[in-house]
Amino acid sequence: MTAPIPVSAIPSSPGRASWRKEAAAVLVAFAVLALLPFVVTDSYSRHVLIMAFIYAVVASNWDLSLGYGGVFNFGHLALFGIGVYAYGLLTKFAGIDPWFAMALSGVIATIAAIVVTIPILRLKGIYIILVTFGFAQLVMQVILSQSDYTGGTQGMVRIQTLYIGEHNMIRDGKFAYFYIALAMLFLSTVFLRALVRSRIGAGIIALRDNEEYAVSRGVSIVRQRIVTLAASAFFTGVAGAFYAGYQRNASIDVFGMSLATIILSMVLLGGTSTIYGAILASFVLTIFAEAMADLGAWRPIITALLIIGVMLVYPTGLAGFIQSSWNGVFRRDNKVA
Numbered sequence: 001m002t003a004p005i006p007v008s009a010i011p012s013s014p015g016r017a018s019w020r021k022e023a024a025a026v027l028v029a030f031a032v033l034a035l036l037p038f039v040v041t042d043s044y045s046r047h048v049l050i051m052a053f054i055y056a057v058v059a060s061n062w063d064l065s066l067g068y069g070g071v072f073n074f075g076h077l078a079l080f081g082i083g084v085y086a087y088g089l090l091t092k093f094a095g096i097d098p099w100f101a102m103a104l105s106g107v108i109a110t111i112a113a114i115v116v117t118i119p120i121l122r123l124k125g126i127y128i129i130l131v132t133f134g135f136a137q138l139v140m141q142v143i144l145s146q147s148d149y150t151g152g153t154q155g156m157v158r159i160q161t162l163y164i165g166e167h168n169m170i171r172d173g174k175f176a177y178f179y180i181a182l183a184m185l186f187l188s189t190v191f192l193r194a195l196v197r198s199r200i201g202a203g204i205i206a207l208r209d210n211e212e213y214a215v216s217r218g219v220s221i222v223r224q225r226i227v228t229l230a231a232s233a234f235f236t237g238v239a240g241a242f243y244a245g246y247q248r249n250a251s252i253d254v255f256g257m258s259l260a261t262i263i264l265s266m267v268l269l270g271g272t273s274t275i276y277g278a279i280l281a282s283f284v285l286t287i288f289a290e291a292m293a294d295l296g297a298w299r300p301i302i303t304a305l306l307i308i309g310v311m312l313v314y315p316t317g318l319a320g321f322i323q324s325s326w327n328g329v330f331r332r333d334n335k336v337a
Contacts, residue, residue, distance in 0.1 A: 019197060026193070030186050037178050046174040048290050050246065053181035056282035057188045057239040059266040060275050061232040067272030068196055069228035070208030072125070075116055075132035077263060078139045079109040079233045081254040083240020085143055085150060088250040091160040093149060098162045102241040109237025112139075113229040121222050140255040155251040162245045177246055184242060185279070188235035192275050195231055204228050205273075269307050271317025280318050 040046055062076045083105040090101035116135045120128045143150045150156060161169065162180065169176045195201050203224050206214035215221060244250050253259065266285055270277030285303065292299045314321045 022193065026189065030182065033182055034179070037175055041173070043173040046178050048286060050174060050177055050181045052283045052286040053185045054239050054243050054246075055263060055266060055286055056279040057185050058236050059263050059270070059278040059282050060188065060192055061236045062263060063267050063270075063272055063275055063278045064192055064196070064232040065228050066267060067274070067278075068201065068208065069204050069225070069232075071120075071225065071228060072129045073132045073229060073232075074129050074260070075135040076232065076236065077260045078132075078136035078255060079113055079236045080240040080243075080259075081136075081143075082109045082112050082139060083237030084244045084250045084254050085156070085240075086237065087241035087244040088156045088159045089149060091245075092156065092158075098160055098245055102162070102238055102245065105241035106234040106236075106238035109240070110230050110233045113233035114226060117226050117229045121225055136255060140252060143252060143255075150250070153252060155249055156244075157249045159244050159248050159250060161248055162242075181242065181246075184235070184238060188239075189275065189279065191231075191235065196275065200224075200227060265303075265307055269310055269317055271314075271319035274317070274319040277317050277319030280322075284318065 036049065037046060040049065058077070058080050062073070065071045065073045065076065086105040086108045087098075087101050090096040090104060091098050094101075096104065116132060120131050123131065144152050147153075162177075163169065164176055167176060196204070203214070203219045204227070206217075206219055207221060207224050211221070240254070243254075262285070266281040267278050269285065270279065270281030288306070289299060289303060292302060295302065310318065310321070314324070316323075
């Protein structure tokens with residue numbers, strides 16, 4: 001009988017760029033983003049970019065569980081909401097330092113992800129969707145029931161903002177907030193890509209592609225599923241905490257289907273199992289939606305048509321479109337040479 005092969009022995013996925021090339025590309029991309037505040041000087045445009053950074057963190061982490069893990073976790077936005085309210089409660093009632101509260105919010109979201117993972121360890125398909133969706137509704141009802149602390153349907157206001165020494169972050173045209181959000185996105189992206197390129201990531205993908213075979217080779221469903229959802233939760237909770245500190249309020253709307261639809265659209269439009277595709281789609285949809293702000297009810301219709309059009313032509317999303325275009329140019333150059 002063949003002995004089980006541990007996850008550490010699973011080979012890396014073939015056919016991808018070396019980590020050095022990928023790291024160089026990521027550094028160049030974020031260096032370009034870091035220069036934007038010197039080009040985009042008005043606070044409103046910076047606000048749009050900050051919101052794109054927040055959405056990119058949430059969407060790319062959802063891609064880890066949904067795309068790479070194949071887990072239909074529709075409670076992912078609840079982890080974002082937990083981060084929002086955890087930060088508000090920790091800073092407003094517990095008097096915890098905002099920076100520490102932001103990190104602690106990520107930890108609380110991770111613990112919540114582990115808790116919701118336990119009942120879905122042996123479930124598949126629609127049952128995972130039902131349990132995780134029920135978890136999101138449960139969290140929302142708990143927040144509504146504790147209105148003395150959470151504000152109920154009115155939400156929490158005047159939440160303590162982040163700070164950098166004596167610097168006034170409210171009056172600097174969102175300059176400091178921009179770089180904090182960018183740093184958060186950078187750390188989240190590096191973490192996610194390091195994870196999916198690791199042996200653990202190979203085990204996560206193996207379970208998604210062929211669960212029976214992966215289990216027969218020694219991959220643990222319990223361990224991998226817990227790792228997948230927990231890993232996708234930390235920066236999602238941190239993003240929620242940053243959102244609360246940035247907006248200075250917490251609303252029950254973060255648990256609504258509207259935000260969930262937006263983030264899911266970013267994951268699908270960007271292309272699942274890419275991380276970078278979700279980030280790119282977050283910028284495209286956020287900026288595109290703001291550019292059409294004057295169109296009123298036509299804005300969501302046009303956005304939906306854009307998503308449908310891209311998905312029909314390129315089911316692999318924007319990441320697939322870019323990859324196909326790059327391969328086409330590369331092959332053309334080789335033929336010319």
